[in-house]
Amino acid sequence: MYRLASLLLVSSALFGCTAGSPSHQIVLPEGGAVRIPITEVNDGAVHFFTFVHKGKNVNFLVRTDGTGATHAHLDACYACYRYRKGFTVEGRNLVCIACRLEYAISDEVWDYIGACAPITIHSSMSGEYLSIDSAILEKAGRYF
Numbered sequence: 001m002y003r004l005a006s007l008l009l010v011s012s013a014l015f016g017c018t019a020g021s022p023s024h025q026i027v028l029p030e031g032g033a034v035r036i037p038i039t040e041v042n043d044g045a046v047h048f049f050t051f052v053h054k055g056k057n058v059n060f061l062v063r064t065d066g067t068g069a070t071h072a073h074l075d076a077c078y079a080c081y082r083y084r085k086g087f088t089v090e091g092r093n094l095v096c097i098a099c100r101l102e103y104a105i106s107d108e109v110w111d112y113i114g115a116c117a118p119i120t121i122h123s124s125m126s127g128e129y130l131s132i133d134s135a136i137l138e139k140a141g142r143y144f
Helices: 002-016 134-143
Strands: 033-037 046-053 056-064 070-077 087-090 093-096 102-104 118-120 124-126 129-133
Touching: 033 046, 033 134, 046 134, 056 134, 070 129, 070 134, 129 134
Parallel strands: none
Antiparallel strands: 033 129, 046 056, 056 070, 070 118, 087 093, 093 102, 124 129
């Protein structure tokens, strides 16, 4: 019994706590694109999503700025993506978990501070949906 418990403990330590991207609301592609109802994301908040490609979580976020425009970004930046921590919301700011830089959610444009800023991804409005091509999210897998 002791031997089995020790084996389980060692296995858990080696394999159970691997670093990786967290999972958010899973989105599935339809016709080569991820489609998110605009009514779910145009509230001035940040909404996190996960697109799964080849077993890897590709996380992204959608936000509405102070002018009402909708933006899509990877949950990663060019400088801190290697830590696989992403961003979190604290009050009215999006905060990089790795370096603690903050971006006001309401800002129309997020200027780079050093190399840390959420990576913008192309999205478009298609009827009542925000659409992101699956190919864009598949290529973004390198950041996760």
